[in-house]
Amino acid sequence: MNTQEILNRFETVARDPAGQKDKYLAAGKKVVLMAPVYCPEEIVHAMGLVPMGAWGGDMELRDAKQYFPAFICSIVQSIVELGMRGAYEGASAIVIPSLCDSLKVLGQNWKYAVPSIPFIPMTWPQNRKPDYALDFTLAGLRRVIRDLEAATGATFDESKLAASIRVYNEHNAAMRDLVPALAAHPEITAAQRSAVFKSAWFMLKEEHTALVRELLSGLAAASPAAAKCPVTVTGILADAPGLTALLDEYGFQIVADDVAAESRQYRTDTPEDGEPLTRLARKFQAMDCCSVLYDPDKKRVEHIVALAKNSGSRAVIMAQTKFCDPEEFDYPLIRRACEDAGLPLIQIEVDRQMVNYEQARTMLETLREAL
Amino acid sequence: MAEEIKKHRPPPDPNSAKYKLGQIAAKAYSDAQAAKDRGEPVGWCASNFPVEIPETLGLAVVYPENQAAGIAARGGGARLCEEAEGDGYSNDICAYARISLAYAKLKSAPEQDVPMPDFVLCCNNICNCMIKWYENLARELNIPMIMIDIPFNPDYEVSDEQLAYVRAQFWDAIHQLEKLTGKKWSDEKYKEVMEYSGRTSRAWLAATATARYTPSPFNGFDLLNHMAVMVTARGKKEAAEAMETLLKEYEDNHEKGVSTFRAEEKYRIMFEGIACWPWLRVTSTGLKSRGINMVTTIYADAFGFIYKDFDDMCRAYCKVPNAINLEFSRDKRVKLCKDNHVEGLLVHTNRSCKLWSGFMYEMSRQIGEACDIPVASFDGDQADPRNFSEAQYDTRVQGLMEIMEANKEVG
Numbered sequence: 026m027n028t029q030e031i032l033n034r035f036e037t038v039a040r041d042p043a044g045q046k047d048k049y050l051a052a053g054k055k056v057v058l059m060a061p062v063y064c065p066e067e068i069v070h071a072m073g074l075v076p077m078g079a080w081g082g083d084m085e086l087r088d089a090k091q092y093f094p095a096f097i098c099s100i101v102q103s104i105v106e107l108g109m110r111g112a113y114e115g116a117s118a119i120v121i122p123s124l125c126d127s128l129k130v131l132g133q134n135w136k137y138a139v140p141s142i143p144f145i146p147m148t149w150p151q152n153r154k155p156d157y158a159l160d161f162t163l164a165g166l167r168r169v170i171r172d173l174e175a176a177t178g179a180t181f182d183e184s185k186l187a188a189s190i191r192v193y194n195e196h197n198a199a200m201r202d203l204v205p206a207l208a209a210h211p212e213i214t215a216a217q218r219s220a221v222f223k224s225a226w227f228m229l230k231e232e233h234t235a236l237v238r239e240l241l242s243g244l245a246a247a248s249p250a251a252a253k254c255p256v257t258v259t260g261i262l263a264d265a266p267g268l269t270a271l272l273d274e275y276g277f278q279i280v281a282d283d284v285a286a287e288s289r290q291y292r293t294d295t296p297e298d299g300e301p302l303t304r305l306a307r308k309f310q311a312m313d314c315c316s317v318l319y320d321p322d323k324k325r326v327e328h329i330v331a332l333a334k335n336s337g338s339r340a341v342i343m344a345q346t347k348f349c350d351p352e353e354f355d356y357p358l359i360r361r362a363c364e365d366a367g368l369p370l371i372q373i374e375v376d377r378q379m380v381n382y383e384q385a386r387t388m389l390e391t392l393r394e395a396l
Numbered sequence: 397m398a399e400e401i402k403k404h405r406p407p408p409d410p411n412s413a414k415y416k417l418g419q420i421a422a423k424a425y426s427d428a429q430a431a432k433d434r435g436e437p438v439g440w441c442a443s444n445f446p447v448e449i450p451e452t453l454g455l456a457v458v459y460p461e462n463q464a465a466g467i468a469a470r471g472g473g474a475r476l477c478e479e480a481e482g483d484g485y486s487n488d489i490c491a492y493a494r495i496s497l498a499y500a501k502l503k504s505a506p507e508q509d510v511p512m513p514d515f516v517l518c519c520n521n522i523c524n525c526m527i528k529w530y531e532n533l534a535r536e537l538n539i540p541m542i543m544i545d546i547p548f549n550p551d552y553e554v555s556d557e558q559l560a561y562v563r564a565q566f567w568d569a570i571h572q573l574e575k576l577t578g579k580k581w582s583d584e585k586y587k588e589v590m591e592y593s594g595r596t597s598r599a600w601l602a603a604t605a606t607a608r609y610t611p612s613p614f615n616g617f618d619l620l621n622h623m624a625v626m627v628t629a630r631g632k633k634e635a636a637e638a639m640e641t642l643l644k645e646y647e648d649n650h651e652k653g654v655s656t657f658r659a660e661e662k663y664r665i666m667f668e669g670i671a672c673w674p675w676l677r678v679t680s681t682g683l684k685s686r687g688i689n690m691v692t693t694i695y696a697d698a699f700g701f702i703y704k705d706f707d708d709m710c711r712a713y714c715k716v717p718n719a720i721n722l723e724f725s726r727d728k729r730v731k732l733c734k735d736n737h738v739e740g741l742l743v744h745t746n747r748s749c750k751l752w753s754g755f756m757y758e759m760s761r762q763i764g765e766a767c768d769i770p771v772a773s774f775d776g777d778q779a780d781p782r783n784f785s786e787a788q789y790d791t792r793v794q795g796l797m798e799i800m801e802a803n804k805e806v807g
Contacts, residue, residue: 094745094753096488126523129548130754133722137758146550150561151520151527152543157564164557319527321534321541348488350750354528357484358535 028243031236032217039223039264042077043112046227049075050115055177057145058119059226060131061100061261062285062317064147065166067295067305069120070230071189072170072179078226079104079119080286082112083265083377092134098348099377100262101131108139118176120169122147124317125351145172151319153310162306186301193295196230199237200291206241208280208336212250215272215279219264222287253278254396257333259359260344261285261316261352265375267382268344275393281336283329284344289315316351325355326362333368339396340369342389347376369395413642414618420634421624424458425510431456432511437577440496440510440533442526443627444716445519445544448593448709449570451631452586453579457517458510459628460533463499464492468673468779470507477780490748491779493529500533515539515576517569521546521719523751540576542569546714548751552724554714562710589631590709596630597700599639604696606646607736611661613649616690617680618656620671626699655689662687663800666733668694668760669744669752674781675789682793683742688800692736697728718751726759726766733767740800742793743773747783770803772796 026034038045046056057069058079069076081103089106107113119142121132135144148165150158170181203221207213221240225233253276263269263284272279282288295308312318314328333341341363345352356372363370371392373385408415432438439450441457450457467476473491479502480494481487487494499505503512518530518541527543534541544565549558570581600622606613622642629635649655665683667690672679683690698717703709717725733741743760745753756773764771774792777783 092755092757094757096747097750097754123548123550124524126525126751127754129524129751132550133755134758136722148547148550150545150547151524152545152565155564155568157561157568161557161561164555316528317524319531319543319545321531321543323531323535345486348750350486350489350525351528353486353489354493354525354532356486358532360484 026239028240028247031240031243032213032220034236035224035240036217036220038227039220042227046077046113046115055117055179056115057173057177058113058116058142060104060119060121060128062122062124062128062315063149063290063309063312064120064122065169065305066230067186067189067193068166068170068181069173070192071186072173072177072181074117074173074177074179075229077116078286079107079113080226080262081377082107083379085378089138092138093130096348097130098127098346100346100349101127103377104131105134105138108135108142113139113142116142118143118145118173120145120147122149124149125349127348143172143176145169145176149309153312153319158310159303159306162309163302166302166306183301186305190295190301190304192231192234196225196234196237197291197294199234199241200225200288202241203237204281204288206244208255208278210244210247210249211253211278215269215277216266218279219269222284223264225290226286254340254393255280255336255338256340256342257281257283257329257336257338258342258344259283259329260375261346261349262375263287263344265379267379268373268375268385271382271386271389272342275389277342277389277393280338281332283314283325283332285315285317316355323355323358326358329359330362330366330368333363334366338368340371340392342392343370343372344375345372347374411641413638413645416634416638416641417622417625420629420632420638421462424628425508428456428458429511437514438511439515439517440513441517442519442522442530444521444713445517446566446709446713447628448586448589448631449566449573450517451589452581453570453573453577454585455573455577455579460496460499460510461492462624462628463508463510464495464779465671465673466508467495467499467505468781469676471674472505472507473674473779474781476502476505477782487780490523490525490529491777492748493525495779496529497532497536500536513537513539515573516541518542519544519546519713521713521716523718523749525750540572542572544569546719548719549714550721552721554711558714559707559710562714563707566706566710586706590703592633592636593631594702595636596626596632596639597702599636599643600626600630601696601700601702603639603643603646604692605735606643606650607691607696609650610664610737611655612657612664612689612691612736613646613655615655615657615684616667616692617671617676619693619695620676623695623699626695630699630701657684657689659684659689660687661689663739663797664689664691664737665740665742665796665800666690666692666729666736666738667742667744668729668756669746670749670778672744672776672784673779675776675784675786678786679776679789682790686793686797688740688793688797690742691738692732694729694732697732722755722759722762726762729759729763730766733763733769738767738769739803740769740796741767741771742796743771745773745775747775747777748779770796770799
């Protein structure tokens with residue numbers, strides 16, 4: 026495939042997760058949904074199941090309102106909305122971690138709103154660094170294994186987990202290589218970049234890695250277009266078509282991201298030494314710089330500034346998911362750090378129900394003019 | 397212009413529970429200020445952090461949630477929320493957090509001052525919002541943060557693994573505080589604290605359980621005030637004595653056929669959620685004027701911290717409201733409703749509290765069904781006065797009352 030065909034393939038997958046699910050189901054595979062923000066996907070993969078991301082969708086909320094007050098984030102609400110409307114039918118289970126308060130209530134409501142798809146809780150420790158957190162992390166992982174075995178009939182074999190960890194580490198590496206490669210090619214639009222990341226949630230990782238590597242080869246041989254205005258994007262999600270279209274319209278190019286559904290997933294590899302399940306727990310202990318992970322030193326704030334500086338970004342755009350308080354608490358500190366570093370920052374509120382992007386347009390237009 | 401009429405209230409009886417409990421709550425602030433003035437380190441402490449730890453170590457702490465509630469009740473909520481919003485904090489964030497973060501910057505509020513902290517003690521058993529709030533306090537004030545993570549438990553029982561994780565963190569917190577403050581843990585002192593905590597808790601549970609009498613010997617809004625002592629001081633001798641006084645008063649009220657609910661008790665409800673502190677009088681009057689007594693809340697159950705040893709204490713902190721799953725939360729409330737002959741449930745959909753409100757729709761449906769009682773909800777906020785509509789509250793309470801009335805006629 027040429028570069029455009031590969032990009033088209035990513036876009037097709039990103040636009041049609043239900044089609045991907047049906048394809049895997051038709052091939053005799055079982056699908057397990059992975060809710061935001063971090064799930065032990067490697068375990069699901071090792072059991073021969075297909076992990077698929079469930080980060081909701083851009084839609085008007087209707088049925089989910091029976092379960093949630095309006096001030097719960099629309100990612101969580103739209104996951105339930107899709108579940109109630111049958112979009113996830115055929116999935117064998119959903120794994121929901123309790124990393125923020127809205128995710129905690131998602132799990133509880135899911136049991137009653139979508140009883141046909143079993144809820145599997147993943148309880149990660151927030152105080153994850155001390156040695157004593159390891160046993161608790163392992164207990165959480167083992168509980169997921171037990172529940173997956175009950176929900177799917179599949180069995181867990183630790184030697185297979187070692188192979189899946191390799192698949193995931195290789196995918197992480199490919200996604201990390203992708204960021205500078207895309208940055209070197211301003212002709213890749215924000216929408217195309219988003220599709221590469223988004224499609225990762227709906228494909229087996231080995232399939233996605235192969236496609237990403239093919240894209241990287243294609244890009245290496247291609248001549249870059251004229252430079253655009255490089256920016257770093259941070260937030261939980263930045264995949265709304267209305268937002269990516271505006272970034273393209275105003276000539277912004279995302280050269281680095283701290284987006285939870287994108288690069289935050291791929292920063293940390295599972296370590297090489299030790300028993301596979303223990304290594305997976307160690308990976309979580311090593312994770313940092315994320316709004317839903319306890320961060321007493323607020324490393325994330327410095328991380329964003331460094332990311333922007335090192336990538337040559339001229340500004341930082343915070344895609345603020347409405348009602349996401351982990352991100353909202355970080356914003357004042359990020360704003361100050363960016364100011365101190367001489368980096369312009371804008372905060373654009375995004376929402377799964379958003380149809381009007383005029384405020385975002387004005388902010389991006391103003392930023393573009395200022396730069 | 398109407399002439400102002402001043403009510404001549406009798407001076408408070410120093411032997412009354414109300415007076416004693418008020419003194420304990422006030423003393424918590426003055427003791428902390430005195431410690432600060434002596435040059436001792438003072439902490440800001442999350443409301444469901446194990447109070448036994450600072451109490452045993454002899455550390456003075458104040459509770460930002462109580463401070464924020466006090467500021468909000470005295471009319472300062474909007475001012476401090478707006479101050480935080482000016483610094484970039486979204487108005488979607490918990491109003492207690494906004495008030496506290498604003499106070500950390502201003503270091504003064506006429507409604508309720510507290511000494512500035514030398515460390516913060518965080519526990520997320522009530523919500524993960526606490527983590528973010530305390531991270532920012534620690535960062536802005538450049539002080540250490542001691543964190544105990546008590547994860548939301550998706551299961552009914554506390555697992556051995558969760559207990560081990562929480563126990564390890566309790567000891568880690570103790571050792572960090574010893575190092576930080578030079579104070580030493582004493583098993584003997586802990587045993588004493590545990591005993592007082594048990595006495596206080598038993599008296600609280602027994603006092604709140606007098607709502608089983610009809611009419612109830614107390615107005616449930618009393619509990620909203622008294623719970624401050626349960627949260628912050630239950631390991632103190634004075635708290636045990638004051639709660640025992642409260643129990644005696646409620647039993648005496650029952651014997652005499654009187655109540656602190658100063659109206660005819662026509663209906664009995666459970667109130668769900670944190671109080672609307674800026675609108676306390678309005679929310680209270682809206683009930684009392686209709687003869688509705690809020691006879692119970694989850695607080696009645698929540699602060700019964702009775703445990704036999706350190707492990708049992710860890711388990712108790714894993715079972716606070718907001719750390720437990722829907723089914724366990726529901727069953728506790730169903731028991732309170734049934735034990736106290738509740739006829740209706742009034743739910744505060746609290747804009748500040750995503751976790752408390754986030755599965756309340758489903759849970760309150762289940763409680764209503766299990767107890768065969770009507771459920772009404774209203775929108776409000778624990779501390780931001782802008783998120784409450786008096787007209788909506790009035791309409792919802794009226795609707796609830798009418799269904800309770802109809803049920804009485806049928807029954």
